[in-house]
Amino acid sequence: MSVEKIKCLIIGSGPAGYTAAIYASRANLNPVLYQGQQPGGQLTTTNEVENFPGYPEGITGTEMMMQLEAQARRFNADIRTGWVTKVDFSAKPHKVWVEDKEIHADTVIISTGASAKFLGLPSEQHYAQTGGGVSACAVCDGFFYRNQEVAIVGAGDSACEEAVYLSNICQKVTMLIRSDVFRASKIMEERVRKTPNIEILFNTETQEILGDGQLVSGVRVRNNRTNHIYEIPITGFFVAIGHTPNTAIFKDYVETDSEGYIKNVPGSTKTNVEGVFVAGDASDKQYRQAVIAAGSGAMAALDAERYLASLK
Numbered sequence: 001m002s003v004e005k006i007k008c009l010i011i012g013s014g015p016a017g018y019t020a021a022i023y024a025s026r027a028n029l030n031p032v033l034y035q036g037q038q039p040g041g042q043l044t045t046t047n048e049v050e051n052f053p054g055y056p057e058g059i060t061g062t063e064m065m066m067q068l069e070a071q072a073r074r075f076n077a078d079i080r081t082g083w084v085t086k087v088d089f090s091a092k093p094h095k096v097w098v099e100d101k102e103i104h105a106d107t108v109i110i111s112t113g114a115s116a117k118f119l120g121l122p123s124e125q126h127y128a129q130t131g132g133g134v135s136a137c138a139v140c141d142g143f144f145y146r147n148q149e150v151a152i153v154g155a156g157d158s159a160c161e162e163a164v165y166l167s168n169i170c171q172k173v174t175m176l177i178r179s180d181v182f183r184a185s186k187i188m189e190e191r192v193r194k195t196p197n198i199e200i201l202f203n204t205e206t207q208e209i210l211g212d213g214q215l216v217s218g219v220r221v222r223n224n225r226t227n228h229i230y231e232i233p234i235t236g237f238f239v240a241i242g243h244t245p246n247t248a249i250f251k252d253y254v255e256t257d258s259e260g261y262i263k264n265v266p267g268s269t270k271t272n273v274e275g276v277f278v279a280g281d282a283s284d285k286q287y288r289q290a291v292i293a294a295g296s297g298a299m300a301a302l303d304a305e306r307y308l309a310s311l312k
Contacts, residue, residue: 002102006032008304009096009105011084012246014041015290016280017111018068019297020304025075027305029107032078034098036246039081040065041113042281043290048131050143052290087251089273106311107207107275107304110254110262111297112246114281114288118239119153123209127237133216134237135208138162139289142169145236151176151219151271153206154240160188162240163198173198176221178205209237245282256276261285269300278305 008024010017024031038044043061050058058254059067073079080098088095093104112166116136118124127134135141138152145306150176153165159175175192179207180202181252182189192198203225209233210218218233245260255272259292262278269277279295279300 003104004101005093005104006030007104007105007308008032008107008109008301009094009103010034010109010111011096012036012041012111012113012280013039013069013079014043014065014111014113014280014293015068016113016293016297016300017041017109018065018072018284019294020109020111020279021072021077021079021256021297022068022075023298023301024109024304025072025077027301029301029305030076030078031109032080034073034080034082034084036070036083036112038113040069042116047143048084049140049290051140073110085208087249087253089250089276092275094273094275107277107307109269109277109279109297109300109304110247110250110271110282111279111293111300112282112283113293114243114245114261116239117242117244119241121208122205123211124206124237127209127211127216130214132211132214133235134239136239137288138165138238138240138242141236141238142166145170147171148235149233150174150238151232152238152240153235154183154241155179155183155243156223156240157184157188158242159240160184160192162238164191164195166238167195167197170236171197174234175200176204176206176219177202178224179203180225183248194238238306243281243285244286245285247282259285269296269303275304275307 008029008031010033021033082098086097096103149172153176155177208220222229262283277300279296
């Protein structure tokens with residue numbers, strides 16, 4: 001098997017990966033970027049992006065990722081399809097396998113992102129794909145439901161945060177909680193309980209998202225104590241049951257927290273492995289915004305460039 005030697009390998013192709021590729025290319029690091037299983041990352045599932053600076057009219061997530069990719073290619077970034085199946089960061093150079101191809105990289109930028117968890121209902125997946133009313137990001141999409149009635153599923157801190165966020169934009173927010181208690185911190189629970197336009201429904205499970213095939217018009221729920229099944233009229237359905245960082249493949253070498261998010265040295269994108277850097281949602285469970293992922297992609301490329309310069 002032939003081994004390919006490269007200076008800078010970027011794994012993943014969302015805003016973090018493409019921005020890292022732009023910066024690394026301009027620094028003459030000749031980066032190679034593998035797009036992974038979802039080229040363009042989570043943003044390609046977002047119909048409308050209105051909060052990324054520089055797009056006053058808004059832009060679709062897919063279009064924005066295509067533009068970022070084109071910009072990286074303009075500076076001769078080597079962008080490839082394929083995904084990493086195995087890594088070995090125990091010695092230098094760092095070894096990475098893309099399917100059956102072996103790569104030796106002086107620096108690696110991990111920008112594999114995170115995947116939102118969904119309930120897994122066919123109707124939920126349908127409307128998430130059409131962009132007609134199902135979302136896993138209230139900050140990204142709440143604006144589209146101004147003065148409307150929405151529902152949110154989840155019982156943790158992020159669900160509470162998103163419910164409060166939506167309450168400032170929407171007429172009414174119905175919070176659907178499967179058990180009879182919150183999992184959130186007391187302060188977040190109190191904040192939700194004190195918000196007049198949030199209605200909390202405990203012991204409530206989502207059965208189906210209702211609509212005309214294009215737009216959501218309601219949700220069918222079941223009270224798991226009484227078995228009472230009923231419908232709630234809504235135009236937006238938000239899922240806030242957590243994210244899974246796409247980092248399992250690196251766990252034997254790169255330090256992660258209990259949820260699998262890669263730990264970075266504060267104020268940098270460095271990991272515990274010298275020459276391996278992390279950008280975007282693979283390490284960020286707090287903000288999860290495209291503009292922040294892009295910024296961290298730039299940081300990772302700059303950190304990689306400085307690291308390589310220090311070796312000379």
